[in-house]
Amino acid sequence: MSELSDSNMATNQHTSDDIVFEAKDLKINAVRDDRSELPIVKGVSFKVKRGEVVALIGESGSGKTTISLSALGYCKPGLKFAGGQALLLREDVTSKSVAELRPIRGEKVAYLAQSAAATFNPSILINEQVTEAPVLHGSKTQEEADKKALALYKALELPDPENIGSRYPHQVSGGQLQRLMAAMALCGDPDLLVLDEPTTALDVTTQIEVLKAFKHVIKEEGAAAIYVTHDLAVVAQIADHIVVLYNGEVKEAGPTDVIINNPVHPYTKRLMAAIKPLPEAGQGETSSDEHLRADAALEVRTVDAGYGRVRNGKPAVQVLRDVNVAIQRGKTVGVIGESGCGKSTLARVMAGLLPPSAGDVLLDGDVLPASIRARSVDQLRKVQFVYQMADTALNPRQRIKDILGRPVEFYGIAKGRDIKKRVDELLELVELPLQFAERYPHELSGGQKQRVNLARALAANPEVVLCDEVTSALDTIVGANVLELLKRLRRELGVSFVFISHDLSTVASFADEVVVLYAGRVAEQGPTDRVLAPPYHPYTRLLISSVPETRIGWLEESAQSKEALSAAQVEVKLTDKGCPFHNRCPMAIEGTCAEIDPPRRIGKNGHVIECHLEFDGLS
Amino acid sequence: MRRLAVGLITVLAVSIIIFFGTKVLPGDAAQIRLGQSATPENIAAMRARLGLDQPMIVQYWTWLKNFVTGNLGVSLAADVPITELIGDRYKNTIIVSGLTALIGVPISLMLGILGAMFPGSLYDRVLTFVSVSLVAAPEFFTATLLVLLFVFALDIGNAVVVGSIDGKGIWELIKHFALPITTLCFVIASQLIRMSRAAVLNVMSSPYVEMAILKGVPRKRIIFRHALLNALGPIVNVVALNLAYLVTGVIVVEVYFGYPGLATLIVQGVQTRDFVLIQGLGMLFCLVYVILMLIADIAAFASNPRLRHPK
Numbered sequence: 001m002s003e004l005s006d007s008n009m010a011t012n013q014h015t016s017d018d019i020v021f022e023a024k025d026l027k028i029n030a031v032r033d034d035r036s037e038l039p040i041v042k043g044v045s046f047k048v049k050r051g052e053v054v055a056l057i058g059e060s061g062s063g064k065t066t067i068s069l070s071a072l073g074y075c076k077p078g079l080k081f082a083g084g085q086a087l088l089l090r091e092d093v094t095s096k097s098v099a100e101l102r103p104i105r106g107e108k109v110a111y112l113a114q115s116a117a118a119t120f121n122p123s124i125l126i127n128e129q130v131t132e133a134p135v136l137h138g139s140k141t142q143e144e145a146d147k148k149a150l151a152l153y154k155a156l157e158l159p160d161p162e163n164i165g166s167r168y169p170h171q172v173s174g175g176q177l178q179r180l181m182a183a184m185a186l187c188g189d190p191d192l193l194v195l196d197e198p199t200t201a202l203d204v205t206t207q208i209e210v211l212k213a214f215k216h217v218i219k220e221e222g223a224a225a226i227y228v229t230h231d232l233a234v235v236a237q238i239a240d241h242i243v244v245l246y247n248g249e250v251k252e253a254g255p256t257d258v259i260i261n262n263p264v265h266p267y268t269k270r271l272m273a274a275i276k277p278l279p280e281a282g283q284g285e286t287s288s289d290e291h292l293r294a295d296a297a298l299e300v301r302t303v304d305a306g307y308g309r310v311r312n313g314k315p316a317v318q319v320l321r322d323v324n325v326a327i328q329r330g331k332t333v334g335v336i337g338e339s340g341c342g343k344s345t346l347a348r349v350m351a352g353l354l355p356p357s358a359g360d361v362l363l364d365g366d367v368l369p370a371s372i373r374a375r376s377v378d379q380l381r382k383v384q385f386v387y388q389m390a391d392t393a394l395n396p397r398q399r400i401k402d403i404l405g406r407p408v409e410f411y412g413i414a415k416g417r418d419i420k421k422r423v424d425e426l427l428e429l430v431e432l433p434l435q436f437a438e439r440y441p442h443e444l445s446g447g448q449k450q451r452v453n454l455a456r457a458l459a460a461n462p463e464v465v466l467c468d469e470v471t472s473a474l475d476t477i478v479g480a481n482v483l484e485l486l487k488r489l490r491r492e493l494g495v496s497f498v499f500i501s502h503d504l505s506t507v508a509s510f511a512d513e514v515v516v517l518y519a520g521r522v523a524e525q526g527p528t529d530r531v532l533a534p535p536y537h538p539y540t541r542l543l544i545s546s547v548p549e550t551r552i553g554w555l556e557e558s559a560q561s562k563e564a565l566s567a568a569q570v571e572v573k574l575t576d577k578g579c580p581f582h583n584r585c586p587m588a589i590e591g592t593c594a595e596i597d598p599p600r601r602i603g604k605n606g607h608v609i610e611c612h613l614e615f616d617g618l619s
Numbered sequence: 620m621r622r623l624a625v626g627l628i629t630v631l632a633v634s635i636i637i638f639f640g641t642k643v644l645p646g647d648a649a650q651i652r653l654g655q656s657a658t659p660e661n662i663a664a665m666r667a668r669l670g671l672d673q674p675m676i677v678q679y680w681t682w683l684k685n686f687v688t689g690n691l692g693v694s695l696a697a698d699v700p701i702t703e704l705i706g707d708r709y710k711n712t713i714i715v716s717g718l719t720a721l722i723g724v725p726i727s728l729m730l731g732i733l734g735a736m737f738p739g740s741l742y743d744r745v746l747t748f749v750s751v752s753l754v755a756a757p758e759f760f761t762a763t764l765l766v767l768l769f770v771f772a773l774d775i776g777n778a779v780v781v782g783s784i785d786g787k788g789i790w791e792l793i794k795h796f797a798l799p800i801t802t803l804c805f806v807i808a809s810q811l812i813r814m815s816r817a818a819v820l821n822v823m824s825s826p827y828v829e830m831a832i833l834k835g836v837p838r839k840r841i842i843f844r845h846a847l848l849n850a851l852g853p854i855v856n857v858v859a860l861n862l863a864y865l866v867t868g869v870i871v872v873e874v875y876f877g878y879p880g881l882a883t884l885i886v887q888g889v890q891t892r893d894f895v896l897i898q899g900l901g902m903l904f905c906l907v908y909v910i911l912m913l914i915a916d917i918a919a920f921a922s923n924p925r926l927r928h929p930k
Contacts, residue, residue, distance in 0.1 A: 069833075072833050074832070074833060101835070102835040102836075102837060103835060104835065105832075105833055105834060105835030106833070106834035106835040106836075107835060110833075110834070111830070111833040111834075113826060113829075113830060115826065118825070118826040118827065119826045119827050119829075119830040120827060120830075121827040121830075121831070121845050121848070121849065122827075122849065122924060122925065123848040123849050123922070123923075123924055124844070124845070124848065132831075132834060132836065133834040133835060133836070136834075136835070136836060136837070136840070137835060167928075168924040168925075168928055170924070170925050170928075171928060184834075
């Protein structure tokens with residue numbers, strides 16, 4: 001961008017031909033119910049040259065998705081173009097009618113959404129959806145489009161490229177569907193690709209694969225791209241230029257290495273500062289031992305659990321097998337693993353929402369009744385759950401004082417007038433103004449709602465708080481603040497936390513101990529510093545190496561490593577015997593790992609690795 | 620398979636309710652058959668002939684066995700086999716219901732989908748208003764309005780629909796059936812319009828439809844290929860429910876127009892306390908209902924690839 005404006009008149013003619021997209025003082029307003037208008041995008045300008053990837057980065061509400069969709073001449077319902085231009089191949093798409101836009105969309109410019117699972121029509125075969133746009137627009141015959149699709153499937157390293165198109169979307173995995181969406185976008189040979197957080201919903205080990213495939217294919221096809229994301233580490237891997245957005249305005253723009261290494265604007269600096277440090281030994285928080293007692297606050301012993309009818313002691317769908325976790329009083333245990341590994345199921349077992357099919361849950365050393373109905377009110381009080389989505393966990397029709405007052409009353413902590421006093425205390429505890437008691441949840445921001453959600457759990461004076469991905473849905477800066485609050489609460493109240501997350505960096509900075517779950521089995525557990533330092537379980541090693549670094553060139557380096565090769569897409573499945581990681585493990589011992597349950601190797605300070613290899617072989 | 624079992628159990632449960640329900644009612648079949656003046660000996664003989672002297676369970680079992688083999692028993696009032704009584708009339712009911720389905724279902728679906736294509740338009744608002752009013756209006760009210768309008772004001776159509784349809788010309792046939800069919804169409808249309816509109820609108824707000832828009836897919840194809848395919852399950856369900864309603868719910872309309880169908884027959888059965896007739900027809904209606912529901916389930920299953928092609 002800066003180099004563009006510097007270019008002299010002689011070369012200007014040439015470079016302007018190379019500009020695929022240009023936003024010129026673009027303004028977009030939201031139309032409210034009373035027809036008044038609220039500016040969402042306030043005069044944004046940037047250019048995208050051929051063969052170049054420009055990243056729009058910012059937090060939720062920055063207008064980045066809205067701006068990216070303007071390249072397709074599209075406004076989400078309730079929004080409208082209010083001024084300026086969005087020039088696609090030097091034609092303004094904001095002034096075109098739907099009929100004029102139709103031949104452009106899918107042909108000159110294509111869109112990749114965040115969730116492929118939602119953007120693929122569940123009732124239509126994949127290949128028809130991939131080839132639909134060029135065939136409809138008449139730029140390719142069905143045969144040509146099929147051929148192009150097959151080439152793309154191969155380039156994107158999809159398994160069984162000849163037949164994957166004749167499946168329905170639900171028959172392929174999430175990472176595969178995300179790559180298939182790229183094929184859908186590229187099938188019409190577009191000049192511009194718009195990618196909206198295309199890897200945000202993926203697990204880290206899958207994200208590497210998809211990023212690699214995207215980068216390869218964008219280069220190969222020679223398309224220009226607008227890449228929308230909030231994740232600076234991802235941007236560093238894929239973008240040539242970065243546009244930093246805040247509140248619908250451009251705060252800073254420039255080449256990737258300049259923005260990453262020498263940010264100028266204070267907001268960019270704040271964004272950079274909020275990047276979580278890479279998970280390494282030495283970050284682990286060690287909370288004080290003053291609350292420790294002989295018995296663990298909560299303990300899970302040899303637990304099997306799953307869903308569906310239990311037959312012969314085995315549920316129809318088994319999710320957890322032989323899991324042992326102990327949470328000491330006043331300590332925090334982080335549970336980490338990828339989607340589907342059984343993290344949330346473990347939390348549900350601890351809370352009593354899901355009775356285990358085998359094994360016991362112990363509270364203060366006493367065996368708890370498996371089912372929540374058989375537990376006493378006091379046992380219920382001691383274990384509280386904080387859900388990921390404050391939006392769905394808080395009743396939208398109750399005021400905050402009722403949401404917090406109800407558990408206070410139910411667990412007999414206060415009565416009558418004292419309830420209000422307790423509610424005020426709770427609001428103070430989570431650093432919210434007291435006036436919020438009269439508000440409804442929808443009048444609060446995401447971070448504030450999550451604080452209320454937390455206060456609701458604390459209202460019961462619990463001994464153990466189960467936090468299921470509590471910061472995952474929040475923006476980086478907001479999430480970091482909630483995490484600070486949790487640390488303070490742990491210090492002041494002596495409450496034990498179980499902190500469930502897919503994000504290793506978050507867990508590493510917060511937990512005393514880490515439990516690494518893979519396909520329903522504990523791969524490794526122990527003090528955070530031990531788990532994050534060699535010797536590693538092979539899966540832990542893969543997880544750590546998959547966390548993207550905010551460093552240009554990281555993707556290329558890590559893609560070469562032997563860990564990345566083990567990230568290759570194979571089915572993640574709980575096995576009846578042996579180690580479930582054996583089919584991805586670069587160190588698997590043939591005939592042993594798949595057949596025999598790995599031994600629990602016990603190291604220093606309660607460090608446990610479940611692997612057939614000795615500690616020496618794992619460092 | 621499970622659905623089939625549930626259907627069978629439903630039929631069985633209904634058969635028990637129908638059988639024992641009619642037994643609880645006062646009156647004795649033999650008494651009714653022979654009249655007030657019959658001697659006790661004659662009644663006893665008749666009871667033996669009808670099998671009424673046997674225990675209730677045995678009677679039920681015999682009745683059920685006969686029903687399965689197609690023997691619905693002999694009418695108490697008319698002393699002819701029920702099958703014969705039905706034989707005259709089932710065609711009439713099927714003609715009215717069938718024609719209503721043929722005309723009413725496609726038109727309603729089209730109207731509903733059109734409403735979903737242009738939500739909030741004048742057409743959509745008028746459609747919603749009319750269909751809501753129709754839901755609120757009972758059949759006899761709609762029928763009365765139609766008769767007032769067409770028979771008395773415009774002098775076309777027949778207020779009473781009797782007589783054979785053999786040998787009538789097209790125009791006469793239309794005159795013959797116009798009013799009952801229009802009434803029935805109105806009744807099923809309101810629900811069909813509202814449900815098909817809601818089902819399509821629901822799908823239209825999904826991310827994959829937004830994706831189709833952003834791929835430059837024309838509106839018509841978005842509706843008919845992307846949206847309708849996913850709205851099919853709920854729509855088929857409503858259609859089946861309404862067809863089932865047609866079979867049983869024609870009672871008011873048939874009676875209103877004096878039309879000689881199955882529904883008027885069952886009303887006659889009630890008037891003459893003809894238990895056997897009521898039992899037989901009740902079971903028949905139940906059977907049709909269950910079969911239609913089964914078809915709806917199968918259709919919903921077939922339209923959902925997740926169920927059709929499990930992982």
